[in-house]
Amino acid sequence: MRIVEGASFIAAPLCGLTFVQLGADVIRFDPIGGGPDYNRWPLARGGASMYWEGLNKGKRSIAIDLSRDEGRELAVAIATAGGEDAGYFVTNYPLKSFLSYENLSAKRPDLIAVRVTGSSDGRNALDYTVNCATGYPFMTGSPDAPDPVNHVMPVWDVAAGLLAAVSLLAADRERRQSGKGREIVLPLSDVAFATLANLGHVAEVTTTGKDRPRLGNATYGTFGRDFVTRDGKRIMIVGFTRRQWTGLITALELQADIAKLEASLGVNFTSDEGARFNQRDALFAMIAARIGSYDFQPLTKRLDAAHAGWGLYQTVKEALDNDPRLSPANPVFQMQTHPGGETYLTAGYPGTSSTEKREPVAIAPKLGQHTDAVLTDVLGLSAAKIGELHDKGLVQGAK
Amino acid sequence: MRIVEGASFIAAPLCGLTFVQLGADVIRFDPIGGGPDYNRWPLARGGASMYWEGLNKGKRSIAIDLSRDEGRELAVAIATAGGEDAGYFVTNYPLKSFLSYENLSAKRPDLIAVRVTGSSDGRNALDYTVNCATGYPFMTGSPDAPDPVNHVMPVWDVAAGLLAAVSLLAADRERRQSGKGREIVLPLSDVAFATLANLGHVAEVTTTGKDRPRLGNATYGTFGRDFVTRDGKRIMIVGFTRRQWTGLITALELQADIAKLEASLGVNFTSDEGARFNQRDALFAMIAARIGSYDFQPLTKRLDAAHAGWGLYQTVKEALDNDPRLSPANPVFQMQTHPGGETYLTAGYPGTSSTEKREPVAIAPKLGQHTDAVLTDVLGLSAAKIGELHDKGLVQGAK
Numbered sequence: 001m002r003i004v005e006g007a008s009f010i011a012a013p014l015c016g017l018t019f020v021q022l023g024a025d026v027i028r029f030d031p032i033g034g035g036p037d038y039n040r041w042p043l044a045r046g047g048a049s050m051y052w053e054g055l056n057k058g059k060r061s062i063a064i065d066l067s068r069d070e071g072r073e074l075a076v077a078i079a080t081a082g083g084e085d086a087g088y089f090v091t092n093y094p095l096k097s098f099l100s101y102e103n104l105s106a107k108r109p110d111l112i113a114v115r116v117t118g119s120s121d122g123r124n125a126l127d128y129t130v131n132c133a134t135g136y137p138f139m140t141g142s143p144d145a146p147d148p149v150n151h152v153m154p155v156w157d158v159a160a161g162l163l164a165a166v167s168l169l170a171a172d173r174e175r176r177q178s179g180k181g182r183e184i185v186l187p188l189s190d191v192a193f194a195t196l197a198n199l200g201h202v203a204e205v206t207t208t209g210k211d212r213p214r215l216g217n218a219t220y221g222t223f224g225r226d227f228v229t230r231d232g233k234r235i236m237i238v239g240f241t242r243r244q245w246t247g248l249i250t251a252l253e254l255q256a257d258i259a260k261l262e263a264s265l266g267v268n269f270t271s272d273e274g275a276r277f278n279q280r281d282a283l284f285a286m287i288a289a290r291i292g293s294y295d296f297q298p299l300t301k302r303l304d305a306a307h308a309g310w311g312l313y314q315t316v317k318e319a320l321d322n323d324p325r326l327s328p329a330n331p332v333f334q335m336q337t338h339p340g341g342e343t344y345l346t347a348g349y350p351g352t353s354s355t356e357k358r359e360p361v362a363i364a365p366k367l368g369q370h371t372d373a374v375l376t377d378v379l380g381l382s383a384a385k386i387g388e389l390h391d392k393g394l395v396q397g398a399k
Numbered sequence: 400m401r402i403v404e405g406a407s408f409i410a411a412p413l414c415g416l417t418f419v420q421l422g423a424d425v426i427r428f429d430p431i432g433g434g435p436d437y438n439r440w441p442l443a444r445g446g447a448s449m450y451w452e453g454l455n456k457g458k459r460s461i462a463i464d465l466s467r468d469e470g471r472e473l474a475v476a477i478a479t480a481g482g483e484d485a486g487y488f489v490t491n492y493p494l495k496s497f498l499s500y501e502n503l504s505a506k507r508p509d510l511i512a513v514r515v516t517g518s519s520d521g522r523n524a525l526d527y528t529v530n531c532a533t534g535y536p537f538m539t540g541s542p543d544a545p546d547p548v549n550h551v552m553p554v555w556d557v558a559a560g561l562l563a564a565v566s567l568l569a570a571d572r573e574r575r576q577s578g579k580g581r582e583i584v585l586p587l588s589d590v591a592f593a594t595l596a597n598l599g600h601v602a603e604v605t606t607t608g609k610d611r612p613r614l615g616n617a618t619y620g621t622f623g624r625d626f627v628t629r630d631g632k633r634i635m636i637v638g639f640t641r642r643q644w645t646g647l648i649t650a651l652e653l654q655a656d657i658a659k660l661e662a663s664l665g666v667n668f669t670s671d672e673g674a675r676f677n678q679r680d681a682l683f684a685m686i687a688a689r690i691g692s693y694d695f696q697p698l699t700k701r702l703d704a705a706h707a708g709w710g711l712y713q714t715v716k717e718a719l720d721n722d723p724r725l726s727p728a729n730p731v732f733q734m735q736t737h738p739g740g741e742t743y744l745t746a747g748y749p750g751t752s753s754t755e756k757r758e759p760v761a762i763a764p765k766l767g768q769h770t771d772a773v774l775t776d777v778l779g780l781s782a783a784k785i786g787e788l789h790d791k792g793l794v795q796g797a798k
Contacts, residue, residue, distance in 0.1 A: 022565075040620060040639075042607075051598065121724060128635055132711065134718070137616075148712050158554065159557055172572070198413065201715050202725070205719055206719065207443060207743070221450075273440075274440060320604055320605065325520055326595075342605065343605075350559075
């Protein structure tokens with residue numbers, strides 16, 4: 001399966017990366033010198049973008065002068081080339097551009113194109129200028145914080161990139177029956193607002209007439225918060241399910257105190273997770289005191305024995321230093337040296353198949369590393385023609 | 400295409416919902432009385448979970464007594480029934496359970512099962528107890544905040560649910576050629592750590608030896624932050640691309656001030672987005688003063704004319720009251736009355752296809768609403784046999 005990607009930043013490149021990890025040949029074209037994401041931080045000590053490296057692992061790279069018609073035609077030819085295992089294009093180019101579906105499908109009517117756009121109203125938008133409109137920054141952070149708090153994880157980009165992959169595969173399944181292509185347009189704003197609605201936020205505000213207040217690190221509607229152990233470790237504890245809740249209370253030997261509180265309030269915390277939320281001040285105080293009386297090691301041993309739900313707060317550095325789940329001991333990850341010269345732990349596909357052995361985790365190409373190979377394999381151009389394209393400055397190889 | 404879902408909470412149900420929206424017949428089985436997510440907040444005024452409604456729209460629901468062997472066998476039979484357009488199972492049941500792949504594939508060797516689990520080390524985990532381990536809470540919030548800040552959006556659940564859909568479709572593509580089934584296991588922790596690595600965080604910490612500091616609402620490595628207009632509106636502004644940056648400076652008529660700053664610092668903000676980040680204190684001060692001198696309407700008119708990147712901060716209520724993108728004017732959304740009795744804006748698939756008309760947005764079933772229909776359609780049971788299952792209390796219809 002061959003996917004062609006003409007894209008930048010996170011969403012559409014993550015779609016391409018997902019296909020790499022599923023075994024596809026993914027060809028990414030970029031302008032000569034790189035697109036707008038080619039120098040995005042973090043940078044390697046030699047200056048290369050490790051952000052670009054992370055999102056473009058295992059892709060073949062061709063660099064084309066996209067400012068000239070002849071270069072644009074090359075890009076269109078690559079996107080539309082090939083047989084029934086090709087004709088898949090992933091992009092974040094605008095609806096109206098030389099890479100419009102109209103232009104592409106004129107060359108190949110059965111093309112499947114997936115286009116991640118910004119705002120559904122046609123305005124340009126990035127994750128950050130969509131997220132501010134979702135209400136999440138007003139739900140994030142301490143109840144005392146005066147201003148909205150942006151989360152750092154670009155969630156709408158990631159969700160849009162993965163939905164792009166879903167959309168492409170679903171359209172492919174249909175094309176195999178009908179022979180017909182299509183374009184699927186995925187605005188970040190529709191991804192964000194639809195997710196907000198799917199998770200009940202729209203229903204909640206419609207029903208109550210009010211926005212959900214900030215809860216700090218507490219979870220909404222059930223039991224969950226961060227707590228600190230006697231030796232100063234911070235852990236997140238959840239009691240969403242009956243088993244997690246009773247496990248927690250058992251591990252902390254709080255059965256009698258909880259029974260007393262339940263009797264005084266006339267509630268049953270085990271059967272009613274809403275009561276765990278409504279009475280959270282009393283529960284948090286009781287549980288914080290108990291957690292603060294244990295050191296981390298004996299506490300978490302007790303929690304695990306009782307099947308309570310908890311996780312340790314750690315920075316990325318702490319995770320890298322201490323957590324086997326983010327280490328070469330986890331088959332999802334391998335140490336790799338990347339074109340920028342740095343060696344670091346590199347991720348493969350997060351899903352593990354019962355039938356397939358993991359391939360080595362691929363590294364990113366150099367920009368233009370596969371320019372000649374792509375022109376040969378995909379377009380069938382002769383060495384002479386390829387030389388001519390280089391002479392005209394229409395394509396470039398790796399430096 | 401028929402997908403069977405035996406799942407709770409967000410990730411696996413979101414996978415099922417995605418298939419509903421792509422036109423599949425999705426059958427969800429639940430224990431009689433509902434699973435651990437059946438009462439999750441927010442609740443309708445009549446008590447029904449609107450969270451459950453949001454994630455289970457358009458599914459067919461069968462309620463089975465899963466505590467008894469005979470009920471468990473029914474669930475296994477439903478998950479493994481059908482022809483080549485069936486045999487797809489999505490779950491968050493543990494690896495070892497009556498719904499293990501071993502048990503299921505014994506009945507149907509070509510079954511494709513996608514299983515979202517908690518932690519890759521076998522411990523139970525939810526989004527919240529994974530997220531604390533990723534480092535994001537230490538990057539989120541004000542630089543002055545003493546403690547980590549959880550984000551509210553359950554990103555790992557959403558990413559895992561969408562990756563589950565990708566994994567299923569990719570395995571299906573392969574099964575059509577080989578005839579072979581498989582299980583794909585997707586731990587939330589692998590989804591989280593792999594994403595962290597794909598986005599460059601692991602490379603950054605490895606290269607610098609240090610964790611990324613908190614930046615409040617500023618973006619890392621380029622230009623972006625929230626600003627407040629003269630009339631008190633808060634907007635997020637990004638200058639990631641050359642066009643966004645020059646658009647912003649043009650709209651604000653800051654060309655001369657920026658040129659002076661560039662000369663004094665010996666940098667070029669247009670060509671070097673890293674300089675926009677390194678010199679952010681000076682830039683933020685200059686731009687905040689200018690933004691604060693405009694009212695929202697004239698300011699955003701200027702920004703749009705210059706193709707600058709911006710978005711308005713709004714709460715969910717403000718979005719529902721004012722934003723056409725989250726309204727019935729957007730074809731992704733429709734007003735629907737749900738089984739819990741509430742009427743609210745309901746989302747369809749966020750992707751819009753060039754070839755297909757949108758179907759009406761489906762509503763959630765009542766628990767057990769399709770019990771008899773599923774037993775008939777999927778298992779081919781007679782009315783007498785179905786009556787017997789009801790009499791034994793092994794299945795239940797909707798109340």
